[in-house]
Amino acid sequence: MFFVGIFGIESKERKIKDLSNILCKACNREEAGQLIKTYNYFHFFFIPIFKWNESYYVLCSKCGTVYEISKEKGKIIERGEGENLTYWDLRETSKDNSIKVCKYCNHQVEDRFLYCPYCGNRLE
Ligand SMILES: [Zn+2]
Numbered sequence: 001m002f003f004v005g006i007f008g009i010e011s012k013e014r015k016i017k018d019l020s021n022i023l024c025k026a027c028n029r030e031e032a033g034q035l036i037k038t039y040n041y042f043h044f045f046f047i048p049i050f051k052w053n054e055s056y057y058v059l060c061s062k063c064g065t066v067y068e069i070s071k072e073k074g075k076i077i078e079r080g081e082g083e084n085l086t087y088w089d090l091r092e093t094s095k096d097n098s099i100k101v102c103k104y105c106n107h108q109v110e111d112r113f114l115y116c117p118y119c120g121n122r123l124e
């Protein structure tokens with residue numbers, strides 16, 4: 001098909017920054033974490049044209065639990081205007097769309113994948 005490889009839709013995830021203290025519900029204490037942003041984008045000749053479906057996640061570095069946070073909050077942290085995540089900001093991601101962390105490359109991968117799309121190793 002003509003469009004293959006020229007136009008496309010990709011989803012991407014990007015680590016925004018390290019967080020020094022997130023209140024992890026699984027660890028039940030403050031731990032270091034990471035702010036992760038995911039989005040879909042439409043590209044043309046591999047140049048991203050526009051993005052949508054942005055969402056932000058917080059990953060606990062200690063136990064690997066991933067929490068979803070609101071877009072508004074995520075943007076604030078991304079811009080460096082604050083880093084105050086409270087207990088209520090962290091929403092546990094629902095099971096049917098859960099994310100696991102590849103133990104080989106530490107990328108977050110949707111649970112539906114059998115093989116890591118980043119490094120190709122089999123996920124557990
Ligand atoms: Zn944790």
Ligand SMILES: [Zn+2]
Nearest residue numbers: 102105116119
């Ligand atoms: Zn991997």
